[in-house]
Amino acid sequence: xxxxxxxxxxxxxxxxxxxxxxxxxxxxxxxxxxxxxxxxxxxxxxxxxxxxxxxxxxxxxxxxxxxxxxxxxxxxxxxxxxxxxxxxxxxxxxxxxxxxxxxxxxxxxxxxxxxxxxxxxxxxxxxxxxxxxxxxxxxxxxxxxxxxxxxxxxxxxxxxxxxxxxxxxxxxxxxxxxxxxxxxxxxxxxxxxxxxxxxxxxxxxxxxxxxxxxxxxxxxxxxxxxxxxxxxxxxxxxxxxxxxxxxxxxxxxxxxxxxxxxxxxxxxxxxxxxxxxxxxxxxxxxxxxxxxxxxxxxxxxxxxxxxxxxxxxxxxxxxxxxxxxxxxxxxxxxxxxxxxxxxxxxxxxxxxxxxxxxxxxxxxxxxxxxxxxxxxxxxxxxxxxxxxxxxxxxxxxxxxxxxxxxxxxxxxxxxxxxxxxxxxxxxxxxxxxxxxxxxxxxxxxxxxxxxxxxxxxxxxxxxxxxxxxxxxxxxxxxxxxxxxxxxxxxxxxxxxxxxxxxxxxxxxxxxxxxxxxxxxxxxxxxxxxxxxxxxxxxxxxxx
Ligand code: VG1
Ligand code: CO
Numbered sequence: 001x002x003x004x005x006x007x008x009x010x011x012x013x014x015x016x017x018x019x020x021x022x023x024x025x026x027x028x029x030x031x032x033x034x035x036x037x038x039x040x041x042x043x044x045x046x047x048x049x050x051x052x053x054x055x056x057x058x059x060x061x062x063x064x065x066x067x068x069x070x071x072x073x074x075x076x077x078x079x080x081x082x083x084x085x086x087x088x089x090x091x092x093x094x095x096x097x098x099x100x101x102x103x104x105x106x107x108x109x110x111x112x113x114x115x116x117x118x119x120x121x122x123x124x125x126x127x128x129x130x131x132x133x134x135x136x137x138x139x140x141x142x143x144x145x146x147x148x149x150x151x152x153x154x155x156x157x158x159x160x161x162x163x164x165x166x167x168x169x170x171x172x173x174x175x176x177x178x179x180x181x182x183x184x185x186x187x188x189x190x191x192x193x194x195x196x197x198x199x200x201x202x203x204x205x206x207x208x209x210x211x212x213x214x215x216x217x218x219x220x221x222x223x224x225x226x227x228x229x230x231x232x233x234x235x236x237x238x239x240x241x242x243x244x245x246x247x248x249x250x251x252x253x254x255x256x257x258x259x260x261x262x263x264x265x266x267x268x269x270x271x272x273x274x275x276x277x278x279x280x281x282x283x284x285x286x287x288x289x290x291x292x293x294x295x296x297x298x299x300x301x302x303x304x305x306x307x308x309x310x311x312x313x314x315x316x317x318x319x320x321x322x323x324x325x326x327x328x329x330x331x332x333x334x335x336x337x338x339x340x341x342x343x344x345x346x347x348x349x350x351x352x353x354x355x356x357x358x359x360x361x362x363x364x365x366x367x368x369x370x371x372x373x374x375x376x377x378x379x380x381x382x383x384x385x386x387x388x389x390x391x392x393x394x395x396x397x398x399x400x401x402x403x404x405x406x407x408x409x410x411x412x413x414x415x416x417x418x419x420x421x422x423x424x425x426x427x428x429x430x431x432x433x434x435x436x437x438x439x440x441x442x443x444x445x446x447x448x449x450x451x452x453x454x455x456x457x458x459x460x461x462x463x464x465x466x467x468x469x470x471x472x473x474x475x476x477x478x479x480x481x482x483x484x485x486x487x488x489x490x491x492x493x494x495x496x497x498x499x500x501x502x503x504x505x506x507x508x509x510x511x512x513x514x515x516x517x518x519x520x521x522x523x524x525x526x527x528x529x530x531x532x533x534x535x536x537x538x539x540x541x542x543x
């Protein structure tokens with residue numbers, strides 16, 4: 001099994017986005033496309049000979065084929081040992097857990113997360129470093145630079161490795177070890193949460209529904225919620241992972257998780273509902289007829305962290321992405337712990353966690369997590385909620401409303417305009433940016449603009465600077481409008497408008513968010529010239 005050196009030519013579009021390289025499956029299937037990117041990773045990370053790598057993905061279409069290529073390339077590039085999830089399956093948080101637990105050099109995760117899958121859908125690939133977290137920008141940039149100059153890649157000419165049974169095989173001197181996809185992750189969860197208390201809650205008649213959206217969390221949710229915690233098998237819906245996610249859009253929000261939303265808002269709704277995304281790192285939390293915004297969920301978890309065994313010592317600090325609401329900031333202030341504001345994407349939390357500066361992190365995009373791994377973690381958030389519910393024994397809605405009564409409510413919503421022509425979307429951003437001088441100090445209805453800026457972040461640990469991470473319009477009363485272009489889409493551009501207003505008055509906490517934010521939504525349209533520039537009247541998705 002000799003190493004083959006295959007000549008190739010660079011592709012110009014292999015720049016990783018918010019979370020790895022995402023393209024249509026057909027793009028990845030083109031000759032040399034995947035191989036070029038994998039070789040660029042290997043060239044950029046310079047792993048010492050004999051290093052160990054973790055490989056796994058969310059099971060979407062092309063997962064197995066890509067893994068076979070990666071294994072043969074890893075062997076040709078001098079890796080000594082690869083841990084692969086059974087049938088190529090590892091959720092993103094499970095991959096992070098395995099990288100850390102076995103102290104490997106890093107891992108390659110195959111996922112396009114919430115993007116649809118299937119032959120006409122999306123595929124994605126990213127590299128995580130030895131801390132289990134997404135590669136920081138200096139590494140993704142080095143990979144991109146390499147991808148533009150690559151002239152050859154190395155691969156072994158060998159038959160495919162069997163991935164459907166646990167055990168070890170050898171591939172040109174490299175050990176391929178197929179591991180159980182869920183065991184390590186489940187063991188980690190058992191160290192963090194009071195499984196006995198949750199078991200008692202579920203035995204007391206408390207009803208829950210978890211929607212795996214035919215994505216990777218099905219087997220994890222079954223192993224934990226059903227096998228360990230005693231929920232009925234029917235509590236986990238859409239539990240079988242499918243390569244095309246059953247034709248759905250595995251994004252756990254009110255629009256795409258509609259099966260679950262109907263049940264949770266129906267006549268005989270369960271007490272608790274949750275959903276996860278394609279690769280298992282996102283979560284949506286619902287109560288009976290009640291939706292918990294991800295920003296509120298993070299704040300609430302931070303406020304009640306001491307109720308949960310893994311966090312009983314308290315939390316060192318918290319971090320949120322810039323567009324995430326400031327609800328958690330209020331909790332941090334009361335707990336007298338630091339609160340960091342980072343750009344969008346989990347890669348910015350890693351340094352803070354490694355340095356012990358933060359324990360909990362979150363994003364408005366249904367991502368919550370802690371320093372137990374270095375990725376956001378959907379089932380972890382579900383278990384955190386169940387643990388809190390097991391102790392408080394109150395409805396989800398009551399818990400959230402009491403939190404608002406105590407801290408005030410950061411009314412929040414995100415409006416996404418998907419598949420816009422890139423030039424129009426870029427035009428909106430540039431127009432708002434160019435308007436900063438006239439916007440500052442402007443009075444618009446009951447709001448006065450205090451400042452406007454392009455968010456820039458200096459990492460407090462390594463000093464690296466990330467610029468142009470979203471446009472912020474900040475109002476005198478603490479309200480905000482943020483404009484940002486998505487870095488995970490594969491077709492056209494997605495413009496995200498994030499809206500936030502602070503409401504201290506508990507008598508107004510019952511208001512619907514869209515209603516409460518009505519005036520800010522109008523202002524966002526006005527200052528961005530959205531309708532004129534994009535022709536769109538309504539967002540594609542509201543969360
Ligand atoms: C989106 C979210 C961001 C998240 C990223 C990856 O990025 O906004 O908060 O970290 O997806 O999540 P963007 O650039 O499209 O706004 V996942 O679960 O798709 O890996
Ligand atoms: Co995801």
